[in-house]
Amino acid sequence: MSNKELYSRTLSFSLKKLFIDLISLVLFAALAVGGMLIAEKTFDNGIIGLVIGAIVGLIIAAIISRFVSYRCKAAQIAMMTRGITEGSLPDDVKAEGRRVVKERFATVAAFFAVTGVIRGIFAELGRVITKVGNSVGGDTGSAVGSTVSTAVNTLVSYLCDCCLGWVFYRKDKSAGKATCEGAVLFFRHGKTLLRNMGRIFGMGIASFLVIGGIFAVIAYAILSRFPAFFAEAAKIFAESNDKLRFLSDPAILVIAAAVLCGAIIWGIIHSTFVRPFILVGVLRNYIESGMNDVPTESSFSTVATKSAKFRKLQAEL
Secondary structure, eight states: OOHHHHHHHTHHHHHHHHHHHHHHHHHHHHHHHHHHHHHHHHTSOHHHHHHHHHHHHHHHHHHHIIIIIHHHHHHHHHHHHHHHHHSOOOSOHHHHHHHHHHHHOSSHHHHHHHHHHHHHHHHHHHHHHHHHHHTTOHHHHHHHHHHHHHHHHHHHHHHHHHHHHHHHHOTTSOHHHHHHHHHHHHHHTHHHHHTTHHHHHHHHHHHIIIIIHHHHHHHHHHHTTOHHHHHHHHHHHHTSOGGGGGGGSHHHHHHHHHHHHHHHHHHHHIIIIIHHHHHHHHHHHHHHHHHHSOOOGGGTHHHHTTOHHHHHHHHHO
């Protein structure tokens, strides 16, 4: 199956995830606005209510994301992996995706134990790579290290998904051993995988400028209709530290809020439509590199010296 076919056949998972994310966003907005209105009438201080409502909304959104949205994403990765390795997908892709995730991870706890280890391993490996820039020293080294860190962290998020795909592919092995193999693949075929960097960052930046820019403009048109609220909110920032004092200007605060709204909406749309398209290509390179050269336990030492989480997982096998 081509990347385009895989993307279109698994898009239903992205749409379901979008629906879940929109529910989370509506709940967040409703709780934030509700908290503001209640506090305004009760304590004559809507800002405090807004903050409390927003915090509660974030907690609820995080719970929904952890137990519903991410498992939907895992089912999508499972079906992408099958399409890459077997060249076809069943008619009812969504039902099969749910079945595979449930079969591979009998409980929610088991699923998050593996995904947590995957993220931990690649985060550690990312920090090791970042040290290359920091080792230069001085301001130049700091700048290089920061740039490398940003690039590595972005790549790590894709590698985590790819490693999860490898766990689904290696269904004849324990999830723990397959996770170790997936981590080894990054070092064994690093050059092949790094070729995806241009695709990842190029499409990511383009989608941010276009999608984020459009919704930031829309948000500004809406938010600028509430000058009294932003004038009141700006007074709080006037009493804050120097880094946030520039927001004491209501006009700048409206722009900042609009940009934030644009970034949030971009994040939802990008993760739903753009990121899966990028992931298909990255995942194919990752899985195919492993299929042609499956890591063995003798090669685990390559990563064991760089990751404490990897060593712990290896010891539990």
